């Protein structure tokens with residue numbers, strides 16, 4: 001297809017309207033030529049002989065009459081070895097390298113390749129000349145950190161092909177020709193370690209989607225025990241301003257039992273993003289002892305970067321995730337915050353003068369949210385192995401009002417809802433996930449797996465959840481009638497729920513031991529907590545009851561901070577058992 005050329009005819013914010021000569025298509029990438037700069041844009045609507053494009057850059061200086069070069073290509077990312085450990089913007093420009101190139105203030109119109117062209121990789125072929133291949137066939141592997149990175153026949157390869165030649169074991173750069181493949185029509189293709197894939201099209205080279213039934217252990221007790229998330233599943237963390245969404249995501253990124261973490265920091269304040277960039281590279285991986293960054297990719301767009309790049313960033317993140325899923329790995333995407341992404345959609349829609357839906361969000365907001373979360377999945381790959389992409393997205397509703405369209409649209413599609421509230425964060429009950437509003441469909445969906453981890457697990461958890469609701473009812477009544485008007489039985493029940501909350505739902509992120517609990521430890525300590533909840537506790541008056549629970553709470557808190565099965569651990573456990581036996 002020949003590519004079109006055009007001219008700028010109008011501009012509005014970071015949206016411009018351009019005329020074109022031949023043909024352009026929806027979501028095609030184009031460049032506006034302004035002075036000596038080429039600014040990247042994406043076509044978002046084509047109408048007769050003009051099209052609307054969103055510019056991924058500051059649009060200052062663009063004039064009516066400026067030339068536009070269309071590319072005929074969709075917005076793509078580069079896939080290949082060397083993605084891990086990198087920090088990119090929403091268009092896969094490596095940020096540290098970009099900063100080196102253009103100084104402290106990023107220059108407009110400077111684009112760098114996503115993958116390093118100079119680095120070499122130790123290639124081991126996995127196929128030979130004469131073999132028949134198709135899209136997604138594995139040509140060989142290179143080690144990337146602790147993983148075996150597969151080199152695939154590009155996923156956009158059409159039909160079948162025959163390997164004409166393939167290079168032997170050795171070290172190569174990503175651009176070198178790894179294999180020559182002839183397709184059905186007799187055309188020869190040079191295949192390198194790099195391939196491109198359009199970010200808005202899901203990478204679906206697998207045999208089937210499977211129902212997620214294995215827990216994704218985050219180390220966070222209230223999540224894993226009460227509102228579990230699944231490998232290949234989706235969850236959201238909505239929470240008002242400052243309720244702890246970002247801290248919670250950081251905790252999860254540190255401890256989640258997945259192979260690869262992709263953090264999409266999307267439209268957060270620059271200061272917060274700088275913190276992520278500064279802290280992340282120093283975090284140690286609790287599983288490998290190396291730095292966490294070696295199995296992490298950060299996609300980062302601050303609120304001061306143009307909206308269009310923000311819109312692209314979550315697609316870039318999920319495409320990279322899908323790529324590693326093809327290698328049979330488990331990937332977790334943490335998107336913070338999807339509200340800023342939705343705001344980008346709203347801004348663009350406003351400029352296109354589309355008919356607005358609720359709160360001026362476009363009418364297609366819900367379907368865009370659904371399309372994004374649907375890309376998460378546990379899949380069976382062509383070779384029979386499985387891989388997963390899980391998504392945990394935060395939502396920041398204005399004023400903490402969960403009735404707004406982004407929260408509601410997300411709620412409708414995710415499998416778990418971990419709602420943070422001010423009530424909890426103001427009371428410094430962290431993580432501020434509110435048990436009164438949160439839920440997870442995975443608790444039942446993963447019943448078989450969970451009951452294998454601990455027999456009768458689900459019913460124990462359900463009992464505790466019910467108890468929390470009862471406790472909250474008693475609390476509300478007590479607020480009206482006071483302690484004197486509350487029966488002893490109700491009062492003890494209330495104290496039990498407070499105890500459960502303090503020693504199990506809350507977790508101290510800054511205590512090296514308490515910050516993270518393995519599933520084994522959760523099962524162990526939850527069963528002790530349950531014993532307390534089930535025990536008949538008698539006291540002569542409310543003060544005595546309060547004292548008993550005060551002692552118990554501090555005992556369990558100390559137990560929580562004690563090294564798993566260490567000396568202190570056993571000591572506190574003995575004291576707990578003494579109480580339970582009394």
Ligand SMILES: Nc1ncnc2c1ncn2[C@@H]1O[C@H](COP(=O)(O)OP(=O)(O)OP(=O)(O)O)[C@@H](O)[C@H]1O
Pocket residue numbers: 239240241242243244245246247248396430431432508509510
């Ligand atoms: N698990 C935790 N333990 C202790 N303190 C916490 C925890 N989570 C959050 N906080 C406190 O709450 C503050 C705000 O948290 P955070 O920045 O994660 O909120 P946020 O919901 O991401 O806010 P925003 O809406 O501004 O993005 C933190 O700086 C910290 O002091």
Ligand SMILES: [Mg+2]
Pocket residue numbers: 245246247268272336
């Ligand atoms: Mg935040």
